[in-house]
Amino acid sequence: MSSLEAMVRPALARIVAGGDGYAPDGDDYWGSGFFVAPGWLLTCAHVVGEGGAAVMRAGGPVGVSWQGGTTTGQVILAKPGHEALGRGRGSWKFPDIALVRVRDADDARCVWLSDRAPALHASVSLHGWSLETGDLSVRYGTGRISGVDGKALLLSGALPVGGLSGGPVLDRRSGAVIGMNKGRGENEGAAVPVTALRELFDSDGGDVLHTVIREHDLHHLRHFTDSPATAWTTAQADLHRSGAPGLDPELRVRLYGYFAELRPPTGPGPVVDLVAQVKAAVTGEDTPPLLVHDPRTWREGVGLLHGLRDRSGSRGNADVELDAVLLYAAHVARRAAGQDPRLLRAFAAWLTEQAERHAYWPVGEAIRTLLADLGGASRTAPAFAGTAAVPDAAAPSTRVDVLVRIGDVQYGDRYPWSVQLLYDGQVVTPVDGDDVGVPLGKLEESVRGPLAKALSLGDHDEHLAAVEVFLPRRLFDLPVDEWQLTPHGTGDDDSDALDEHAMPIGLRRTVVLRAQHRNTRPPSPEWRRRQKGVTRGPLTAVPLRAEAPADGHAPGVRREGALAVYGRLGGADDACVPVHCGPVGSGDGHEAMGRALLAGHSVAVWRRDAHRPDECAAFHAQAARLLELAGRADRLARQVRELRIRLSDPDTAETQGLKGRIALLLDPPDRPRHGTEPMQPPALAGPEL
Secondary structure, eight states: HHHHHHHHHHGEEEEEEETTTTOTTTTEEEEEEEEEEEEEEEEOHHHHHHHHHHHHHOOOEEEEETTTEEEEEEEEEEEEEETTTTOOOGGGGGGGGGEEEEEEETTOOOOOOOOSSSTTEEEEEEEEETTTSSEEEEEEEEEEEEEEETTTTEEEEOOOOTTTTTEEEEEETTEEEEEEEEEEEESEEEEEGGGGGGHHIIIHHHHHHHHHHHHHHHHHHHHHOOGGOOOOHHHHHHHHHOOOOOOOOHHHHHHHHHHHSSOOOOOOHHHHHHHHHHHHHHHOOOOOSSSOOOOOOOHHHHHHHOOOOOOOOOOTTTOOOHHHHHHHOOOOOOOTTSOOOOHHHHHHHHHHHHHHHHOOOOHHHHHHHHHHTTTSSOOOOOOOOOSOOOOOOTSSSOEEEEEEEEEOOTTEEEEEEEEOOOOOOTTTEEEEEEEEEEGGHHHHHHHHHHHHHHHHHBBBBBOOOOOOEEEEETTTOOGGGOOOOSSTTTHHHHHHHTGGGGSHHHHHHHHHEEEEEGGOOOOOEEEEEEEHHOOOOOEEEEEESTOOOOOOOOOOOOOOHHHHHHHHHHHHHHEEEEEEEEEESSSSHHHHHHHHHHHTOOOOEEEOOOOOOHHHHHHHHHHHHHHHHHEEEHHHHHHHHHHEEEEESHHHHHHHHSSOEEEEOOOOTOOOOSSSSSOOOOOOOOOOO
């Protein structure tokens, strides 16, 4: 073993049945674990699941023994949780991760956690306790990351043996723990990446995990400062090649120590946004992320900047990755304005010093400009020679919205779906989806988790991500604006009122519909012309069907034919918006909506709920007022959201004479087409082996 691998040993723990924590004969041995912060242990959920409901549901004791002592701990977070108990061995699905609080282990040595996803073919070592030889003893082996299967890291070479579950997997090149052992098949092993910790954030573990990561980084900084000869950072420095690009371990441990003292980001959005800005600044390429990242800490932003290179050749031998990290850190410091002034002054002074010593001069000047006055607005940053300007701290950030796509029904009753991110209205990145689909009644439940994740990625600073929903015309009346990010009825009325996830999404953010089929082909001239009209305004109403006028009744008026609808709507002013007092997913409304789309209309408003005919006059007056207040298409979604809020309050709705459930089509042709082909059902897989 290398000196670094030998350092894993003090952080290893064996996990046993609650009691004295020591199991010399192995009868009560459950599996392995390792300390990631003083008093905090990471392991697999299935390991602590050996304790059954007493441990997983009731928080009973977990026996923990390591070089520093023997005590008990308590499971604080786990995924899957107690719901996996009693369902058999295969029920412990990924991420299969658990965090255990061990209050009497504050002096435990801790591993260094990677800040990025593991690299394929990385050389790794596997550590843990095992009974494989008959006695409970530490086991060690080497292998490689051979692939990724869903959420699992696949291992080749030395494979996990019985008992190693929950033990760490170490990247031998970077000197960081990148995962933990989970199990093995016939020819390969499986490990859980440490990035799976992010999934515990979505299990109401945000505050806990921020505490753990903070204590992890401060532990390593303290150890390096007090005892550098035995510090994990020193061992990593031995692996770091002289002249290798990027942060060296000493700079990194000090940077993360500063990050640990700042308030964490409010979600993934601020980190992703800063990373995109910094990449554009130092490389000159304004390219949003091609893969979805879900960073929850400032340190993970550094991981996302790993491997940057200057492809333009204009910067010579400058270390682009290091420049990007220092510039990113300066932006983080700027965003922390208003926090501990002494800390920020020290952080700014340290960053300025590193920029003077290491950074390409325009980057260094940009960093000094950003940090010149942490208490006020920064001066305009200089431009890089041959690259983009450095983004000012107050400059508009990348707008990230969310696309939800529902496909046509297939396999009898199943609707495929996908959730995507939309960067500045142009670049689309997938988050999750189901090509096989689910029944209509299961759509909200299936989309809920990926939608919540995507919105957390899109929300940052003052920007609240909007939701655009592609639907087949038959589903135009689907109440997507009433979907929630948490299951219905999960709390009492008071708690739900204070939880934005329990609110219908259309009350908190703008939710608009888009026509799925029209967006599979190039925009027509009519569509482009009418979009210019509603963009210019002022918006006015035109009935979607002539026999359903604004006064809500039309004695003696015959039903309007499909071609007549097309002709009338096609001849309407370009700033006109079709309005309908009724559903458009079936019947005459469905037929008329098809003709409106054919005539190029990109905006429409209708009432999708059941109602009495005598309510239509009030609805049309309400819609006309809505369009008048908005004036232009780009203001309409906000007005609809405000109207939905008033409609949702019975007293306000009655006082103001408001009626109905409002649906809004806002489908401009300049937004990117979501695909050139309609969603197709996948080939049916064969039987499981």
